[in-house]
Amino acid sequence: MVMVKVAPSILSADFSRLGDEIKRLEREGADWIHIDVMDGVFVPNITIGQSVVKSLRPFTALPFDVHLMITKPERYVKEFADAGADYITFHQEACGCIPSVLDDIHSFGKKAGLSINPETPFNTIEPYMDKIDLLLIMTVHPGFGGQAFMSECLPKVAEARRLVDENGYCMEISVDGGINYNTGKTAVSTGASVLAAGSAIFKAPDMKMEISRWHDL
């Protein structure tokens, strides 16, 4: 059995000391650092850009799982690759040239991820399943932390897992939004291999213990 990866979202971190927060996540057992990049257009919130990602890179060797919630992500692949992203994930809904963006990400030696919003049907990303390294299934409407998990997104997780297992695709299935121990457990039993979570990790009374029990899901 493969261990679940825990990818804490620094959207819930203290932005005045992000470097320390990242070092803390590494100490407490995180597998990846999930970085939410929002442009105020694709989603109604603005967060961080490539220069912040670059300035955080020296704080850890953990993979940076950069989730681009921006329109026309093709404009910024090189910037985030140069900034030190390991996974660059963009949205199906934000991009009219998915195959070329996937190629672009791979050409920089990075892992390519594709994400879908709760209302987006699974069949819109199905043609790319053999070309992606990560499928990020949103389990809230993107833009903000602290929202409630949308269980209606779980059939997409199940469908993705079925296709991965049947075809032997080498990719991670991540869920993002409203993930806590209980919703994470449901998502993992449905087929997720990565749990991206902000509130539940940063608000946990004992972050190390919380991450550790998620590893056992």
Ligand SMILES: O=C(CO)[C@@H](O)[C@H](O)COP(=O)(O)O
């Ligand atoms: O991408 C997003 C929100 O758009 C997420 O990564 C949030 O950061 C998750 O926060 P919680 O729902 O876990 O608080």
